[in-house]
Amino acid sequence: MSAVWLMLLYLLTSLLVSLSDGACAEVDSDTEAVAGKGFKLGCISCKARPEVEASAKVSWYFQAKGENDYAPIYEYDEEGPHIIDERFEERLDWNGSKRSMDIQDASIYLFNVTYNDSGTYSCKFTRLLTYTFYEYETSVTKVVHLTVVDKATRGTASIVSEVMMYVSIIGLQAWLYIEMVYCFRKISAAGEEALRESANAEYLAIASESKDNCAGVQVAE
Numbered sequence: 001m002s003a004v005w006l007m008l009l010y011l012l013t014s015l016l017v018s019l020s021d022g023a024c025a026e027v028d029s030d031t032e033a034v035a036g037k038g039f040k041l042g043c044i045s046c047k048a049r050p051e052v053e054a055s056a057k058v059s060w061y062f063q064a065k066g067e068n069d070y071a072p073i074y075e076y077d078e079e080g081p082h083i084i085d086e087r088f089e090e091r092l093d094w095n096g097s098k099r100s101m102d103i104q105d106a107s108i109y110l111f112n113v114t115y116n117d118s119g120t121y122s123c124k125f126t127r128l129l130t131y132t133f134y135e136y137e138t139s140v141t142k143v144v145h146l147t148v149v150d151k152a153t154r155g156t157a158s159i160v161s162e163v164m165m166y167v168s169i170i171g172l173q174a175w176l177y178i179e180m181v182y183c184f185r186k187i188s189a190a191g192e193e194a195l196r197e198s199a200n201a202e203y204l205a206i207a208s209e210s211k212d213n214c215a216g217v218q219v220a221e
């Protein structure tokens with residue numbers, strides 16, 4: 001019995017601990033940015049042991065398409081954010097964990113994306129875990145492959161489907177119209193025929209009334 005209680009207590013405490021931690025989840029970054037817009041470069045590294053106190057600093061690196069090396073572009077530590085690379089001057093903003101050096105979300109926001117921004121980004125966490133009697137440093141690196149697309153290319157599929165929609169609507173209406181005209185002609189022709197026939201019939205009826213039945217049958221044939 002007491003073992004069951006201990007088990008329940010343990011489960012409850014671990015649940016509370018994970019809840020108080022804000023339930024960190026390592027969501028992957030988006031990888032497609034639209035030229036001229038802003039883009040959030042996501043990078044999340046959860047602590048393996050949420051209950052252990054830690055502090056982390058973060059470095060971001062960038063390898064442009066066609067280049068061989070990573071260049072440091074951004075750092076975030078106790079002293080705050082620094083943009084290191086002039087290509088990103090005034091274009092990067094911190095989007096990660098706030099008001100704490102216990103960083104688990106190191107996302108950054110890139111303003112006014114250009115085609116030159118496509119390439120590979122990597123973010124490196126250097127985390128110091130503080131246990132009661134010792135400290136332990138860990139390092140985690142994550143990679144984001146960014147593609148920059150044009151507003152137009154993104155919409156190509158929808159433009160094509162829109163055009164197809166109009167074509168089919170116009171096509172359908174034209175077909176309906178043709179069908180209508182055709183039917184109208186047919187109907188009016190039939191109507192005329194019917195009129196003529198009924199006129200004939202009337203004539204015949206009048207005729208047969210005035211003449212004998214045989215004449216009427218002959219004409220109807």
Ligand SMILES: *[C@@H]1O[C@H](CO)[C@@H](O)[C@H](O)[C@H]1NC(C)=O
Binds near residue numbers: 093094095109
């Ligand atoms: C990220 O930063 C940008 C620019 O400062 C801001 O507009 C945006 O709301 C931020 N997003 C999040 C999720 O913090």
Ligand SMILES: *[C@@H]1O[C@H](CO)[C@@H](O)[C@H](O)[C@H]1NC(C)=O
Binds near residue numbers: 111112
């Ligand atoms: C982005 O570009 C627009 C228009 O070119 C400019 O007004 C704005 O200041 C730029 N934003 C940043 C953060 O560079």
Ligand SMILES: *[C@@H]1O[C@H](CO)[C@@H](O)[C@H](O)[C@H]1NC(C)=O
Binds near residue numbers: 115
């Ligand atoms: C992109 O890179 C090319 C070549 O380095 C440069 O000439 C051009 O000005 C850059 N464009 C932007 C928008 O930064």
